[in-house]
Amino acid sequence: MKLLNGVLILLVSLIQLAAPAAMIWSRERTLREGAEYRFRVEPVDPYDAFRGRYVRITIGAREAPWIGEPSDAERCFAVLARDADGYATVVAARATRPDDAEDFVRARCWRVGEHDRVRVVLPIERFYMPDPEAPAAELAYRVHAARGAGDAVVIARVRNGDLVIEDVLIEDRPLRAYLRTSSASNPP
Amino acid sequence: MGAAIPNGESQTMSAKHQWLHREIDEWIRVGLVDLPLAERLRARYPTEARAGRSLALIGFAVLGVLLLGGGLILLLAHNWADWSRPVRTAVALAPLILAQALALFGAATGRSASGWREPLGVFWTLSIGGAIAMVSQIYHLAGEYDSFMMTWLLLALPVIYLMRSALSGVIYLALVVAWASPHAGELPRALLVWPLALAVVPFLVARRNAAQTYTPSAALLRWALTLALGAGVGLTLTRALPGLWMVLYASLFSFYFLADGLLHRDAPSRWHRPMRLIGSTGCVALSLILTYEWPWREIGWRHWAESRPVWHHLLDAGSALALMGGAVACGMMQRRTLTGPERYPAIFFLVALAGFAITAHGGLTLAALVLFNGFVFVYGLALVLDGVRRGALGDVNAGLGLMALVIVLRFFDSGLPMLARGLVFVGLGAVFLAVNVILSTRQRRST
Numbered sequence: 245m246k247l248l249n250g251v252l253i254l255l256v257s258l259i260q261l262a263a264p265a266a267m268i269w270s271r272e273r274t275l276r277e278g279a280e281y282r283f284r285v286e287p288v289d290p291y292d293a294f295r296g297r298y299v300r301i302t303i304g305a306r307e308a309p310w311i312g313e314p315s316d317a318e319r320c321f322a323v324l325a326r327d328a329d330g331y332a333t334v335v336a337a338r339a340t341r342p343d344d345a346e347d348f349v350r351a352r353c354w355r356v357g358e359h360d361r362v363r364v365v366l367p368i369e370r371f372y373m374p375d376p377e378a379p380a381a382e383l384a385y386r387v388h389a390a391r392g393a394g395d396a397v398v399i400a401r402v403r404n405g406d407l408v409i410e411d412v413l414i415e416d417r418p419l420r421a422y423l424r425t426s427s428a429s430n431p432p
Numbered sequence: 433m434g435a436a437i438p439n440g441e442s443q444t445m446s447a448k449h450q451w452l453h454r455e456i457d458e459w460i461r462v463g464l465v466d467l468p469l470a471e472r473l474r475a476r477y478p479t480e481a482r483a484g485r486s487l488a489l490i491g492f493a494v495l496g497v498l499l500l501g502g503g504l505i506l507l508l509a510h511n512w513a514d515w516s517r518p519v520r521t522a523v524a525l526a527p528l529i530l531a532q533a534l535a536l537f538g539a540a541t542g543r544s545a546s547g548w549r550e551p552l553g554v555f556w557t558l559s560i561g562g563a564i565a566m567v568s569q570i571y572h573l574a575g576e577y578d579s580f581m582m583t584w585l586l587l588a589l590p591v592i593y594l595m596r597s598a599l600s601g602v603i604y605l606a607l608v609v610a611w612a613s614p615h616a617g618e619l620p621r622a623l624l625v626w627p628l629a630l631a632v633v634p635f636l637v638a639r640r641n642a643a644q645t646y647t648p649s650a651a652l653l654r655w656a657l658t659l660a661l662g663a664g665v666g667l668t669l670t671r672a673l674p675g676l677w678m679v680l681y682a683s684l685f686s687f688y689f690l691a692d693g694l695l696h697r698d699a700p701s702r703w704h705r706p707m708r709l710i711g712s713t714g715c716v717a718l719s720l721i722l723t724y725e726w727p728w729r730e731i732g733w734r735h736w737a738e739s740r741p742v743w744h745h746l747l748d749a750g751s752a753l754a755l756m757g758g759a760v761a762c763g764m765m766q767r768r769t770l771t772g773p774e775r776y777p778a779i780f781f782l783v784a785l786a787g788f789a790i791t792a793h794g795g796l797t798l799a800a801l802v803l804f805n806g807f808v809f810v811y812g813l814a815l816v817l818d819g820v821r822r823g824a825l826g827d828v829n830a831g832l833g834l835m836a837l838v839i840v841l842r843f844f845d846s847g848l849p850m851l852a853r854g855l856v857f858v859g860l861g862a863v864f865l866a867v868n869v870i871l872s873t874r875q876r877r878s879t
Contacts, residue, residue, distance in 0.1 A: 246540065267567050
């Protein structure tokens with residue numbers, strides 16, 4: 245009975261570890277091997293009771309042409325490319341998985357008027373930061389925006405439909421580094 | 433309510449258990465029973481004090497685990513941002529791995545005391561959610577509440593059985609309701625609440641054969657399950673036929689009350705009978721609600737939601753029929769043992785069905801209002817008469833309170849002047865006091 249109980253505990257433990265392990269493995273591969281994309285964002289600061297303080301990243305829904313048969317399903321694949329300025333843009337959306345030659349992300353789509361265009365929402369919502377720094381991130385961005393140079397960028401890696409955020413940049417500097425220098429040069 | 437175990441009988445039961453415990457001590461002394469058997473007997477017939485002490489010990493152990501875990505998290509969070517991703521990932525998984533290692537250690541060394549199993553079960557269950565949440569934070573994953581909760585509760589379910597931890601079951605049921613709540617009315621997804629909630633039933637059934645049926649933690653789990661199933665009825669109600677909700681809930685409360693009579697009639701106290709308490713209290717609460725006019729507006733076939741799929745209608749009707757059938761079956765099995773005021777919660781679903789039928793088909797709202805006002809008043813009167821007969825002051829007061837509540841609510845409804853209302857309240861208060869004085873005097877004379 246003891247042995248059986250021990251074996252069952254071991255088995256269940258492995259299954260329980262498999263869930264976060266699968267998340268970690270997939271995201272680590274994407275960060276190591278995925279293509280880099282830059283997204284323009286507007287950070288805001290709410291609170292997630294389960295996971296702590298984060299900066300809400302709003303890159304906005306993008307419209308894109310729909311490829312393939314019309315579908316009412318919300319889940320879709322967004323094909324990415326870089327625009328003339330080097331920023332990420334959604335060039336198409338489809339219900340079926342694109343081939344590996346294209347960079348694509350699992351997203352949500354809603355029809356917009358005609359069947360051949362959809363609004364695409366990418367899985368970029370939040371950037372977690374230590375509790376004391378998240379409000380400062382929002383404040384720093386607003387101060388920065390007030391100076392008329394309000395562009396913030398998310399650096400993300402894309403691979404096989406997964407998208408993992410690497411960092412948030414303000415004035416081409418990582419957000420935490422920007423906060424440190426902006427607080428040093430603008431003490432309260 | 434008064435139809436539950438009367439105060440006198442529960443006090444007698446506790447005294448009997450205390451006598452038994454003293455006898456068990458003597459049996460150990462003369463070698464009649466060994467210690468493991470003695471412990472099983474004591475657990476089977478707990479005294480209120482012992483049950484309370486046991487629950488307090490487990491509660492303190494759980495609190496200690498939660499404080500320890502919370503403190504560790506705060507200490508780790510202090511330097512969190514300065515650590516590399518692999519280090520943060522390792523720290524995120526550490527509590528879960530620790531809980532699993534402790535569980536293996538306990539299995540290997542044969543630790544089976546509830547003071548070990550319950551706190552570890554709680555820690556293990558919470559650490560699963562903590563690990564998933566922290567990994568999501570490390571990789572800035574987009575919020576998917578639904579998948580997060582579902583993953584957590586599915587991975588937490590085996591912990592209940594592996595650790596034989598009722599408190600883990602309580603947390604699990606809270607997760608089920610938390611997962612299902614945003615899906616209220618969303619069918620068929622919301623229907624998952626039923627298999628998920630009922631997944632703890634085998635754990636409770638297995639306890640019925642051991643000396644663990646009426647432990648404090650098992651009682652907590654029964655409370656959680658009773659409340660979760662009640663929530664499930666509301667979350668999966670399609671509302672395709674307006675007004676059917678009153679028949680559904682009435683049937684649920686009657687079924688709870690009657691099923692408890694079959695399953696837990698030998699429970700040592702009211703605390704171990706959540707189905708009876710929730711059933712009888714629910715009957716009273718719903719009856720009082722149905723004495724108002726607003727629930728009876730626009731119900732019945734003339735107002736049914738035509739745009740809903742047919743299976744929605746069938747689902748609600750099927751649920752109501754199943755609960756009514758269950759109530760009838762349980763009632764028939766106890767028809768000779770149900771006494772006095774117990775009959776009122778037992779037949780409540782029939783009264784609700786009659787009220788719904790009268791209003792839905794005939795539009796006779798006034799008749800339904802009279803029916804329910806009369807039902808509540810007569811139920812209160814039955815409690816008073818039964819309490820007077822047995823000398824149970826608590827039941828008498830409960831019955832008087834119910835009757836007074838109906839009168840007060842109707843007075844608030846009416847346009848009577850303040851003087852009249854004041855006189856009635858004074859009269860009711862005088863009746864309360866007089867009955868209490870008379871019965872107290874009678875009890876003192878008889879002891």
